[in-house]
Amino acid sequence: MAASTCRECLDKAGSIVSELEALIKCIESKPELPFPRPLPGGLRPFLRSVVKERDALQSWLGQLSDATLSQDSLDKIHKDVMSSAVEIDHAFVHWDMIKKSRDLVAIEQSFAGSSKEERRQKVDEHGASGRQRSALNQLFRAQAKVKVAVVQGGHEWIDIRFVQPARLVRQMTDSGWSWGDYELGDAVSSDEWEDVQLAKQVRKLVAAAKMNRYEYRIPRVRLILPNISSQENNDVRIFLDQIRRMDPMVEILLEFRDGPWLTTPPLALDVAIENLVGDKLASLSQVLNLDNPILVDLISDLTHCKLEPKPWQESSTQAQIIEEQRHGGLMARTLYYVLKNKTLVCTRQAAEHLHEVLRTVGTEAERERGRLLVARDPEDDAVSPAAARKRFAELSCYEFPDDVQFPVKVLWDEYWDEATVQRCVEENRLPRVALDVARSTTMKSAKLSMYMYGWAAKVVTVTSNKEVRGHLRTLIEANRHAEDEVGPSIFRVDVTRNLLSANATPRSSSSAEQ
Numbered sequence: 455m456a457a458s459t460c461r462e463c464l465d466k467a468g469s470i471v472s473e474l475e476a477l478i479k480c481i482e483s484k485p486e487l488p489f490p491r492p493l494p495g496g497l498r499p500f501l502r503s504v505v506k507e508r509d510a511l512q513s514w515l516g517q518l519s520d521a522t523l524s525q526d527s528l529d530k531i532h533k534d535v536m537s538s539a540v541e542i543d544h545a546f547v548h549w550d551m552i553k554k555s556r557d558l559v560a561i562e563q564s565f566a567g568s569s570k571e572e573r574r575q576k577v578d579e580h581g582a583s584g585r586q587r588s589a590l591n592q593l594f595r596a597q598a599k600v601k602v603a604v605v606q607g608g609h610e611w612i613d614i615r616f617v618q619p620a621r622l623v624r625q626m627t628d629s630g631w632s633w634g635d636y637e638l639g640d641a642v643s644s645d646e647w648e649d650v651q652l653a654k655q656v657r658k659l660v661a662a663a664k665m666n667r668y669e670y671r672i673p674r675v676r677l678i679l680p681n682i683s684s685q686e687n688n689d690v691r692i693f694l695d696q697i698r699r700m701d702p703m704v705e706i707l708l709e710f711r712d713g714p715w716l717t718t719p720p721l722a723l724d725v726a727i728e729n730l731v732g733d734k735l736a737s738l739s740q741v742l743n744l745d746n747p748i749l750v751d752l753i754s755d756l757t758h759c760k761l762e763p764k765p766w767q768e769s770s771t772q773a774q775i776i777e778e779q780r781h782g783g784l785m786a787r788t789l790y791y792v793l794k795n796k797t798l799v800c801t802r803q804a805a806e807h808l809h810e811v812l813r814t815v816g817t818e819a820e821r822e823r824g825r826l827l828v829a830r831d832p833e834d835d836a837v838s839p840a841a842a843r844k845r846f847a848e849l850s851c852y853e854f855p856d857d858v859q860f861p862v863k864v865l866w867d868e869y870w871d872e873a874t875v876q877r878c879v880e881e882n883r884l885p886r887v888a889l890d891v892a893r894s895t896t897m898k899s900a901k902l903s904m905y906m907y908g909w910a911a912k913v914v915t916v917t918s919n920k921e922v923r924g925h926l927r928t929l930i931e932a933n934r935h936a937e938d939e940v941g942p943s944i945f946r947v948d949v950t951r952n953l954l955s956a957n958a959t960p961r962s963s964s965s966a967e968q
Contacts, residue, residue, distance in 0.1 A: 463511050464511050470504050471505055480727050510538055548614055550720060551678055559605065562601050599658075600655075625652070634689065672937075674706075682694075738914050739912075747917050756953075757951045759850075761954070784949060799865055816955055827862055832866045890929065891933070892906065917945070
C-alpha cells in the first residue's frame with residue numbers, strides 16, 4: 455500500500471513541479487520591460503517544498519524494495535509516506551485552485567490582521583510589563599497573521615481550508631450551536647459559532663483584508679472548502695451562511711466540493727499560465743496623465759545620451775549612468791513600452807513647473823527636448839509636430855518610435871487649486887477625502903494639479919516617483935470619510951532618471967566635462 459501511495463503521490467508531485475517550472479519560465483521570458491518581471495511571492499518556496507516531498511517519496515519508494523527491512527522500519531516509512539501524501543494532496547489542490555485564477559501576485563503571502571493599537575490594548579488587558587509585554591505583543595501579532603494566495607492583481611485572496619464535515623460538526627457542537635433552531639437566512643448570535651475554528655480563521659481573514667486594502671479597496675476573499683458539500687445538513691449550511699455574511703464590508707465567496715469553482719475542469723496549461731502571468735499594463739487607461747518625474751525622464755540627458763559617470767556627480771546620478779551603460783537605452787525602452795499607443799497629457803501647472811526646473815538646472819539639450827516635448831505656453835507652436843519629432847529624435851542615441859504620441863498635450867484649461875478640488879467634490883467628481891489630501895502641506899501646486907486631475911478625470915497618472923503612491927494612500931486612509939472612497943489610479947515605472955546638469959560641473963572646476 456505504501457508503495458502504491460508513493461507512486462501516486464510522485465505522479466502528482468511531478469505534475470506540480472513541471473507546471474510551476476513552466477510558469478516560472480514563462481514569466482522570466484516575457485519581453486515586457488527591459489528588466490524581467492519579479493516572480494509571484496512564495497512561488498519558489500512553494501516549488502521547493504513540493505520538490506522536497508517528491509525527493510523524499512522517491513527515497514522511501516527505493517527503500518520499500520529492500521526485502522531485508524524490519525517491520526519497525528516499514529511502519530516508520532509507511533507513516534512518513536502517509537504524512538507526505540497529505541502534503542502533496544494539499545499542494546495539488548492549492549495549485550489546481552490557483553490555476554483557475556488570473557494575474558497571480560503571490561502563492562503564499564502573509565498579511566497582518568491586527569493593528570499596533572489593538573495589540574497594545576490586548577497586552578494592557580493582561581497587565582504585562584517589560585519582556586513579558588514584548589513577548590505577548592509578538593504572540594498576538596503572529597496569531598493575527600494570515601497566509602493567502604493573492605490573485606486578480608491583488609483584488610482577491612484565496613484561502614483553502616481542508617476541514618472535514620464530521621470535524622466541523624463536532625466543532626459547532628463544542629461551540630454551543632443550537633441544532634435545529636434556525637432556518638437558512640437567520641442571523642444567528644455569534645456566541646453560538648464564533649469559537650468554531652473555521653469561524654476564527656475567517657474572522658482573521660476579514661480583519662486582515664480590511665487592514666490591507668489594494669488600490670484603496672478591500673480585497674475579496676475566496677474561501678475554498680474542498681471537503682465540504684453545498685448539500686451538507688441544514689445547520690452546517692446555516693453556519694456557513696453566517697461565515698459568508700460575517701462582515702458587510704468584506705465580500706466572502708464560499709466554494710464547495712460540488713460547486714462550479716471546484717467541479718469546472720481545469721484550463722489547458724498554456725492558457726492557465728497566460729492568465730496567471732497577466733498583463734502588467736492592463737490597468738492603464740487610454741489617456742495617460744504624465745507627472746513631472748516622467749516628463750523629466752523623457753527629456754533627461756541620462757535617458758538619451760551615452761555618458762560616463764564623474765566623481766563629482768551625485769551618487770544617484772552615477773548609479774543611473776552605470777545602469778544605462780549595463781542596459782543601454784533602459785529608460786527610453788521602458789518609457790516607450792509603457793506609453794505606446796496612448797494619448798499623453800499633462801496639466802498646465804506640470805508643464806510650467808517642468809520648464810521652470812529646466813531653466814534652473816537643465817542642460818541646453820534637456821531644455822530643447824523639453825520645449826519640443828511640452829509646450830511652454832498655449833501659443834508655443836513655432837515648430838510643427840513632425841519637425842519637432844524629427845528634432846527630438848536627433849537629440850537621442852535611441853530611436854523614437856512612431857507609436858508614441860508626440861508632443862505631449864498640455865491641458866491649458868485645467869488649473870488646479872484647493873477651490874478647484876472643492877468644486878469637484880461638490881460635483882461628485884472627487885470624493886470628500888480629496889479635499890483633505892489637497893490641504894496637505896506636501897501637495898504643492900504642480901503636484902496637486904498632477905494627481906487631482908488624474909483622480910477627477912478617472913485616468914491613470916504615470917510616475918517614476920517611488921514614494922507618491924504610498925504617500926497618497928496614507929493620506930487617504932488617515933482621512934477617509936467613507937469606506938468606498940477610492941484614490942487616484944497611479945502606475946509607477948520602476949526606473950527613473952535625474953536631469954544631468956545639476957551635477958554636470960565638478961565642484962573644484964568652472965568648466966563642465968561632458
